Amino acid sequence: MEVQVGSTNPTKINAVKRVFSDANIIGKNVSSHVSEQPFSDEETRLGAINRAKQCVDVSKRVLGIGLEGGVMYLENQLYLCNWGALVTPENLLYTASGARIPLPEDIAEGLQAGKELGDIIDEYVSKRDIRKKEGTIGIFTNQLITRSDLFTHVVKLLRGQWEYSKKVNAQ
Ligand SMILES: O=P(O)(O)OP(=O)(O)OP(=O)(O)OC[C@H]1O[C@@H](n2cnc3c(O)ncnc32)[C@H](O)[C@@H]1O
Numbered sequence: 625m626e627v628q629v630g631s632t633n634p635t636k637i638n639a640v641k642r643v644f645s646d647a648n649i650i651g652k653n654v655s656s657h658v659s660e661q662p663f664s665d666e667e668t669r670l671g672a673i674n675r676a677k678q679c680v681d682v683s684k685r686v687l688g689i690g691l692e693g694g695v696m697y698l699e700n701q702l703y704l705c706n707w708g709a710l711v712t713p714e715n716l717l718y719t720a721s722g723a724r725i726p727l728p729e730d731i732a733e734g735l736q737a738g739k740e741l742g743d744i745i746d747e748y749v750s751k752r753d754i755r756k757k758e759g760t761i762g763i764f765t766n767q768l769i770t771r772s773d774l775f776t777h778v779v780k781l782l783r784g785q786w787e788y789s790k791k792v793n794a795q
């Protein structure tokens with residue numbers, strides 16, 4: 625089995641490798657066709673779907689997976705949100721979102737000013753490339769849940785739904 629992931633970010637690739645340890649995983653640099661910093665569940669989910677659609681290869685029977693990070697408001701509180709999409713060679717679409725946590729007010733202010741979360745969090749902890757390492761979720765959970773852990777859960781939700789529907793349709 626071959627799985628193409630619409631990103632080269634190691635947190636995303638490693639999550640897919642963990643869940644599809646029986647497959648050959650390829651990272652592909654594609655556009656999410658949404659804002660660099662998605663600001664709603666709708667936009668973040670669409671970014672994941674757009675990435676997955678550019679990765680699926682019907683003729684070569686390659687599965688496409690898209691993973692997208694963003695932020696969203698819930699009752700005036702900004703939350704970190706993450707979405708995933710899996711598209712099968714039969715063109716079936718599965719989607720799932722990950723756990724979400726509130727972001728501190730000063731992070732929210734930077735985002736409202738138009739900065740990207742990746743840059744804000746690097747500045748916040750005086751480190752580089754947090755988005756490719758533990759991620760914002762890792763920082764604010766004291767490393768208990770890393771960005772790769774979060775995406776692993778999302779990819780499990782995708783694979784699980786796909787396997788369940790294959791099982792049901794085979795009955
Ligand atoms: O190379 P790609 O796949 O684009 O990986 P990315 O790190 O840019 O991740 P996304 O495009 O999915 O995320 C959209 C934006 O949100 C930021 N972001 C989302 N989740 C984050 C996290 O946990 N830690 C740091 N930045 C995050 C990220 O830096 C982008 O500015």
Ligand SMILES: [Mg+2]
Nearest residue numbers: 656660661693
């Ligand atoms: Mg990006």
